Amino acid sequence: MSLGEFDLIRRHFDRPVQRQPLGVGDDCALLAPAPGQQLAVSTDLLVEGRHFLSTVAPQALGHKALAVNLSDLAACGAEPMAYTLSLALPRVDDAWLAAFASGLHALADAHAIELVGGDTTAGPLTVGITVMGQVPPGQALLRSGARPGDALWVSGWPGRARLWLEAVRGTLRLEGASFEAGRLAMEYPQPRVSLGLALRGVASSAIDLSDGLIGDLGHVLERSGAARGFDRPLGAEIDAQRLPRHPALSGLPARTVLRCLLAGGDDYELLFTAPPSREAAVHEAARQAGVAVHAIGRITEPSGVVVRDGDGVRLSGHWSSYDHFRSEGGAQP
Known part of the structure; x- marks a missing residue:
């Protein structure tokens, strides 16, 4: 028996909510940071062939999809709270979904972050995650704070x-x-x-x-x-x-x-x-x-x-960063 959209959500992603008032299953999640905290939000999209190889194990993909978003919270000094998952699948594969979910949930549990919503659809394999965290006002780590001499x-x-x-x-x-x-x-x-x-x-x-x-x-x-x-x-x-x-x-x-x-x-x-x-x-x-x-x-x-180098001599070379629209073919270098 093939799984429908809501069946696969119930089987693989519907989990008991620990601290949020609403989890998966309502039209919206209701989030309340602790009193005096600011909400920190970040989103990442992972596309097969661009961000990961087609041969990657689904458990590893579930881990990495959440890890790259948690890394954004880490860079801001934010405590993880909740996340949403949007998942496009070329077909419904129950064994693949079980492995993907196990990698995702294991990392989520390790950081006490809860799945509170999202969406599923048919299409090329794509994973989109939005994470939400909290940080006291004025304490977020930002890209703009470096000073000469640091x-x-x-x-x-x-x-x-x-x-x-x-x-x-x-x-x-x-x-x-x-x-x-x-x-x-x-x-x-x-x-x-x-x-x-x-x-x-x-x-x-x-x-x-x-x-x-x-x-x-x-x-x-x-x-x-x-x-x-x-x-x-x-x-x-x-x-x-x-x-x-x-x-x-x-x-x-x-x-x-x-x-x-x-x-x-x-x-x-x-x-x-x-x-x-x-x-x-x-x-x-x-x-x-x-x-x-x-x-x-x-x-x-x-x-x-x-x-x-170790003698203070300037090294020549061009070390460019990855650009999703300029880099051609293959997963991210």
Whole structure:
């Protein structure tokens, strides 16, 4: 017996509501942030062939679809509350839906975020999620808060997802543990929600790494330059020797490593800034969250982004970010 729209919702996505007044099944969800909190909202769309490969396991897709949205809340220092799911399916496959839902629900439960509505329809496989969180007024981490002299930090171990994608594309060989480390980074990114919460009042700006470190840093520099009254973006200097290198990157050509680290995409780590005087507080926030952080450079007056080697020599290279409308073919690099 084939499942209809409402049958598949009831079977795979209708769950008991824990803290919201309404869950799946009404025309609207009713959301009430805690008294004195602001609502933080973000939306992401994942399209087969553009954001993920057709061969991805449905459980991994369910995890990642929510993870990339939770990463946006993390970058704003917001506590997750609820989310909606819109799902276009080329056909109804009960086993596929069960696996997708299990990945989705497992991550939702880990972050105490509830599914409160959405929509399903027939069409090319597409997953749309809107997340809602809460944050005290004036404490949200924004892209516009960086100042010249701030230290530039990154969490975790970026570059592994791009490394895996290069292996899948056949541009390099990865074996064993290195291949598995890249696959897990690509398919099961871990949103840094705890770190974002711990950085409230410590970091001056933040963004999550989805399209590549250099590209996402550019958004911070642009917004922060405008906020400081400059007619062009702030600048930044990055010390290539201080970029964190996961063991999976060992033994690769230096240019390949830099491409993965600076233009990788799909990392979902936090890139943030903080005054040098807050270094101890940054490390304490990282300790509380159980996440490694690395100081990789500093913010400067408007002068562009400069990458230097361990001797201070400027490295040449073009590390562009991913653009959904300019990039041709294949899933996101």
